Amino acid sequence: MISSYFLLIATWTVLAFAAPLKRKDDSFNPLDHVDLFYGTENGGNMFPGATRPFGMAKIGVDVLDPSFGNAYSGYAPGGEINGISMMHESGTGGAPEYGVVSQLPFTGEFNPGKELTLARVQHDTAQVGYYGVNTSDVDIEVVAGERFGILKYNYRNLTEDSQILVNVSHHLGAPDRPWWTQRFVNGSIDATTQGYTGVATFKGGWGDQSAWNIHFCCNFSTEATTIATFDNNGTTKSSQSVSKASQDNSFGVVFNFGKASEVTSQVGISFISAERACFNINYDHTFNSLLEETRKTWTEEVFNKFDLTGDSNTIDQFYTNLYGTHLIPTNKTGENPNANWQPSDTYYDDFFTIWDSFRCLNPLINIVNPTRGSEIVQSLVNIYRNEGWTPDGRSANQNGRVQGGTNSDVVMGDAAVKSIENVDWSAAYSAMKHNAEVAPPYWHDSFAPDASTKEGRGALPDWLKYGYVTRNYTRSVSRTIEYAYDDFALSVVAKQLGYQDDHEKYLARSANWQKIWNKDATADGYNYTGFVQPRNADGSFNSTNYDPFSCGGCYWGDDEYEGKPVEYGFAVPHDIETLLSLIGSNETFIERINDLYPLHGKQVADVGNEPSFLTPFLFNFVNQQYRSVELVNYILKNDFKQGSKGLPGNSDGGAMQAWVIFSLIGLYPIAGTTTYLITSPSLSSIKLKLENGANVHISAKKLSNENIYVQSLKVNGQEWNQNWIDHDTLFGEKGGSIEFQLGSDAKIWESGNAPPSSGHYTASE
Ligand SMILES: *[C@@H]1O[C@H](CO)[C@@H](O)[C@H](O)[C@H]1NC(C)=O
Ligand SMILES: *[C@@H]1O[C@H](CO)[C@@H](O)[C@H](O)[C@H]1NC(C)=O
Ligand SMILES: *[C@@H]1O[C@H](CO)[C@@H](O)[C@H](O)[C@H]1NC(C)=O
Ligand SMILES: *[C@@H]1O[C@H](CO)[C@@H](O)[C@H](O)[C@H]1NC(C)=O
Ligand SMILES: *[C@@H]1O[C@H](CO)[C@@H](O)[C@H](O)[C@H]1NC(C)=O
Ligand SMILES: *[C@@H]1O[C@H](CO)[C@@H](O)[C@H](O)[C@H]1NC(C)=O
Ligand SMILES: *[C@@H]1O[C@H](CO)[C@@H](O)[C@H](O)[C@H]1NC(C)=O
Ligand SMILES: *[C@@H]1O[C@H](CO)[C@@H](O)[C@H](O)[C@H]1NC(C)=O
Ligand SMILES: *[C@@H]1O[C@H](CO)[C@@H](O)[C@H](O)[C@H]1NC(C)=O
Ligand SMILES: *[C@@H]1O[C@H](CO)[C@@H](O)[C@H](O)[C@H]1NC(C)=O
Ligand SMILES: *[C@@H]1O[C@H](CO)[C@@H](O)[C@H](O)[C@H]1NC(C)=O
Numbered sequence: 001m002i003s004s005y006f007l008l009i010a011t012w013t014v015l016a017f018a019a020p021l022k023r024k025d026d027s028f029n030p031l032d033h034v035d036l037f038y039g040t041e042n043g044g045n046m047f048p049g050a051t052r053p054f055g056m057a058k059i060g061v062d063v064l065d066p067s068f069g070n071a072y073s074g075y076a077p078g079g080e081i082n083g084i085s086m087m088h089e090s091g092t093g094g095a096p097e098y099g100v101v102s103q104l105p106f107t108g109e110f111n112p113g114k115e116l117t118l119a120r121v122q123h124d125t126a127q128v129g130y131y132g133v134n135t136s137d138v139d140i141e142v143v144a145g146e147r148f149g150i151l152k153y154n155y156r157n158l159t160e161d162s163q164i165l166v167n168v169s170h171h172l173g174a175p176d177r178p179w180w181t182q183r184f185v186n187g188s189i190d191a192t193t194q195g196y197t198g199v200a201t202f203k204g205g206w207g208d209q210s211a212w213n214i215h216f217c218c219n220f221s222t223e224a225t226t227i228a229t230f231d232n233n234g235t236t237k238s239s240q241s242v243s244k245a246s247q248d249n250s251f252g253v254v255f256n257f258g259k260a261s262e263v264t265s266q267v268g269i270s271f272i273s274a275e276r277a278c279f280n281i282n283y284d285h286t287f288n289s290l291l292e293e294t295r296k297t298w299t300e301e302v303f304n305k306f307d308l309t310g311d312s313n314t315i316d317q318f319y320t321n322l323y324g325t326h327l328i329p330t331n332k333t334g335e336n337p338n339a340n341w342q343p344s345d346t347y348y349d350d351f352f353t354i355w356d357s358f359r360c361l362n363p364l365i366n367i368v369n370p371t372r373g374s375e376i377v378q379s380l381v382n383i384y385r386n387e388g389w390t391p392d393g394r395s396a397n398q399n400g401r402v403q404g405g406t407n408s409d410v411v412m413g414d415a416a417v418k419s420i421e422n423v424d425w426s427a428a429y430s431a432m433k434h435n436a437e438v439a440p441p442y443w444h445d446s447f448a449p450d451a452s453t454k455e456g457r458g459a460l461p462d463w464l465k466y467g468y469v470t471r472n473y474t475r476s477v478s479r480t481i482e483y484a485y486d487d488f489a490l491s492v493v494a495k496q497l498g499y500q501d502d503h504e505k506y507l508a509r510s511a512n513w514q515k516i517w518n519k520d521a522t523a524d525g526y527n528y529t530g531f532v533q534p535r536n537a538d539g540s541f542n543s544t545n546y547d548p549f550s551c552g553g554c555y556w557g558d559d560e561y562e563g564k565p566v567e568y569g570f571a572v573p574h575d576i577e578t579l580l581s582l583i584g585s586n587e588t589f590i591e592r593i594n595d596l597y598p599l600h601g602k603q604v605a606d607v608g609n610e611p612s613f614l615t616p617f618l619f620n621f622v623n624q625q626y627r628s629v630e631l632v633n634y635i636l637k638n639d640f641k642q643g644s645k646g647l648p649g650n651s652d653g654g655a656m657q658a659w660v661i662f663s664l665i666g667l668y669p670i671a672g673t674t675t676y677l678i679t680s681p682s683l684s685s686i687k688l689k690l691e692n693g694a695n696v697h698i699s700a701k702k703l704s705n706e707n708i709y710v711q712s713l714k715v716n717g718q719e720w721n722q723n724w725i726d727h728d729t730l731f732g733e734k735g736g737s738i739e740f741q742l743g744s745d746a747k748i749w750e751s752g753n754a755p756p757s758s759g760h761y762t763a764s765e
Contacts, residue, residue: 030303031295033319036126039091039647039656040075046324046651047073047090048124049131050144052294053301053326054348054372056335057269058088059142059149060131061124062099062172064117070176072096077124077644080117081133083170084140084151086269087214089395090327091651092352094206095180097395099172101200101216101269105153107137107160110254112230116165128323129294138162143291147280147335148268150287155261162260166191166218168200168252179446180204185211188245191227191253195219195265197274207393207400207454208445213337214269217278221264224255271337271397302326305368305690310683310703317642318664318683324657325364328352329376329394336397340386348379353393355403356652358410359613363669364658366418367731370691374422377415380408381424384431389440389455399455403561404475405482406435406457413489413672416496418727429497432490436506437464447556448474457483462537467512471534471542471559477516478560478611481532481568484513488574488759489672511761513572516541517582523548523566526595528588532569534559549604563611566596566604570615573670574759577621581762586622593618593627599634607639608649613659617668620677623754625723626709626746629679632663633708636682665698666740667725673758674727680710680740694735706744713749714739722752 039046049060063071065079074088074096083102104116118135125132133140139154155162168189174181182205189198195218203211228237229244231251236242242253257263264287270276285293302322308315329348336347351357366373380390383399390408393401412428440456450473451458459473463483469476488510494502513532518541521531531548533541545552548565552558560568570593572579583589593615594600605612616635619627639648640660647656662668666681681700688696713720715729716736730736 029299030306030319031128031298033316034128034323035316035320035643035646036128036323037644038320038642039324039651040073040644041077042645042647043093043649044645044647044651045072045091045093046647047088047327048075048126049073049088050126050129050142050149050294051327052129052144052146052297054329054331055144056147056330056332057086057144057149058090058098058327058330059084059086059144059151060088061133062102062170064115066175070096070174071172074099074172080119081135082115082117083167084133084142085170086149086216086267089350089352089653091324091653091656092328093650093652094352094393094401095174095177095182096172097182097205097352100170100202100214101267102167102170103151103218103265103267104165104167105138105140105155105263106163106165107155107157110163110165110230110235112235112250113232115250116167128298129291141287143287144294145282145285145290146331147270148266148282150285150290151265151267152287153263155263158259158261162257162263164255164257164263164265166196166252166255167250168198168246169249171202180206180208182209184249186245186247187251188243189229189253190241190243191255192241193224193227193239193255196253197278199274202396205396205400207395207398209396209398209400212271212396212398214271215274215277216270217268217274217281219266219281219283220255220257221262222257222260225258226256228254228256230254271332271335276335301369305688307685307687307689308683309685313642314664314682317640318661321657321660321664324651325361325654325661326369328653329379331375332397333375336386338387338397341382345382345386346375346378347382348376349394349397351391351394352653353401353403354407354411355392356610356655357658358407358414359610359655359671360662360669361653361655361658362411363414363418363671364661366415366420367690368688370418370420373415373418374420377412377420377423377428380412381427381431384434385427390431390435391455402453402455402458404478405486407482407486409435409486409489410672413492414669416493417672417674418731425493425497429493429499432493433502436487436490436509445556450474453556457486463512466515466535466537467509468515468535470537472537474557475561476534476559477532477565478563478568480516481513481571484510484572485574485672487512491759492672507759507761508763510574510759511578511763514578514582514763517569519582521548528583528592530582530584532565562609563606564604566592567606567609567612567615570618571611573614574672575757575761576618576755577757577760578762580621586624589622590619590624590627593631597631597634599631607635608647608656610652610655613655614668614670617677617679620723621754623723623750624748625678625750626748628677629708629710630746632679633682636660636663666700666738667698670755673756675755675758676725676727676730677755678710678713678723678725678738680708680742690731690735692733694733696730696735697737698740699737700740700742702742703740704742707742709743709746710749711741711743711745711747713741720752721750722755723750724755
């Protein structure tokens, strides 16, 4: 979503393919091969703390470090810790959200007028389900359950009393983007020497959220000797119980445990009530048993599904990226506090954002974890049923910010064609038609005051009237392109449900992107003509300040959002056939893609931004798949690295990691269709156990650093001459296999049909 592009000519460690490693011994645990700090720096904004797959509790450090900028996930490697808090997002941009319900253990004097911060004495430690921080006087360790956690403090310096600060007002701020910062509204806390309950209310943030409440409940393992409330003006001591409600930007309770050397807290959270926050705690767990259960959940739900053979760096890269695709959205079923919601309504929140995830993260989940895929789609449907609109961006139980189209349509379309179960398709269809036909209510956004960016398609009136979005609206080019893809998804679901008229209507609308293709448009320094361009209401193209290789600030007020016109020109996955005919020849098509990447051209396409996710794979459409293999490998090696700076910018909630996983497997999905484009795998064997019990096996013979090119292929045991494969052939009831013969010869091996353009439609205009 958000990433300024830095041209980093740094290379992934040269992979030592020479000694393939079969990692099947009992001591091998994939969880130990996840680098939790991957993508936490360099703008990746990954959350390294303790959590479960899609878990609501995401427990980690909140850090103040002016040199780091906004700590989007709470974490920064340096700086001072000002809280250990229960909720975070992962891999997001925009502005930090959450960092609420916090504690901070300390010793010594407490100064209520000053923010309490702790310095670390070493780098934090993290494992799947666990996070550890060492400060000079206290060692902090946390483990996460689904909606609660256990926080353990070891006080090592007992010359002063062992204490815990509970700062009700604590939350993440956005020092770099104060206009989007969260703000504390008010709150209250009731405490005894054994624990506390309360509520805190916040508002603001990237989605300009209205006030929302988070309730909390905590039990201590040890009784406090004294408790004291505090606010900016001072502290008030008590030996039994205290209550305090305040709008103060700094208030709460300080618990003093005398000379206790260890204090453990069980902390539960809920959006509904403090009682429910207590109910969300499983009191039977010890620190260790909770950690064990959480790791078991990760193992069974995610890691045990794969069995990998190959170079050990690549295996680590695979598991680390896989982890990052299972963090958000979060399962908040039973936790939506708004009227209309029933506790049983499946509900996921923290779509941050679908604009990022719909292209390959949701399709990955639909393969690896269709139970989640189903719950995610049914959540979109329930959000529509209960609140009126599906989200694009959403957190704190409120829709907020749409960057382009209503891309939840593609998420629903993808689930439909992949036979995702337990979805109310008739309600899903209503939600999609609503997106396609009803303009959302006006919602003022100072970055784009022309139309709603809260939900729905802000520029819908133009789309309905002209078939494209005029320059009267911001992001007219990127919105036009995305509305076309969204309408394609709607046409797909219409067909599946038997609504033939709607199928035809929306298929025709899905071709509307062709209306902003100006065949006469030129670009300085390039011989070919024909680019997408803004268009006026009277049908004339508007080339004022228009360069196909620039998107200005590429932001809310520009013609395109986070992508140049030449990138958006390729973002029509449903109809590459028509794009090819507009471009004119296979040679020019190849030349145009080559021109976007430093492998053969300049750095034009931004691998860190989603509109170009599919582009490097598009050579398959002219049956020159070796070029896709070459380019995808080039991007993998040059733009992705190991470690905390391993992502080339924002993770985008795991979207980047999903791109890496597909690229390592050697397949790329065309969301909303059953097609996967084939490249070549970076591991010699990838076995995936599907939830239906069937097995998928992808194997690569002769894989090496040089041997990345396909020489021949077998699919399900048969010779295969196409560079694409259909979902059911590989991921259906019987599973499937692809056997690659790789070599160093970059050759055209495919003689079969090029990949289908299932939304092929030529606009009659
Ligand atoms: C409590 O949190 C608020 C908001 O994050 C912060 O401004 C304040 O300084 C904190 N108070 C203490 C005592 O740390
Ligand atoms: C950090 O904390 C952990 C957990 O309490 C402890 O095992 C470790 O020894 C500590 N490390 C240092 C350097 O204090
Ligand atoms: C323990 O805390 C006291 C008071 O804050 C401090 O003077 C002392 O240096 C600390 N000792 C150690 C070993 O950190
Ligand atoms: C916070 O303020 C809202 C209204 O602004 C009120 O409904 C709520 O009860 C207040 N919460 C507390 C804890 O005082
Ligand atoms: C934890 O707190 C809840 C709510 O106050 C209480 O019902 C329960 O007995 C406490 N549990 C323990 C183990 O102290
Ligand atoms: C307490 O502090 C707040 C600022 O946080 C101030 O507005 C208020 O007047 C103070 N109240 C008293 C009684 O000093
Ligand atoms: C999501 O949360 C609900 C409520 O706790 C639970 O019933 C459901 O099983 C969860 N989904 C998954 C896939 O774990
Ligand atoms: C444009 O075409 C000419 C003649 O075919 C060729 O020499 C030149 O290299 C081309 N320029 C670019 C930028 O492709
Ligand atoms: C912009 O909107 C106004 C008022 O709706 C309309 O009169 C005008 O023609 C539109 N301009 C363009 C370029 O579409
Ligand atoms: C192009 O659009 C801009 C608004 O973005 C408008 O001011 C200008 O008049 C238009 N130019 C033409 C030639 O239509
Ligand atoms: C372009 O590539 C497609 C796919 O290989 C092929 O069918 C078609 O004949 C090619 N067109 C030309 C003009 O070579």
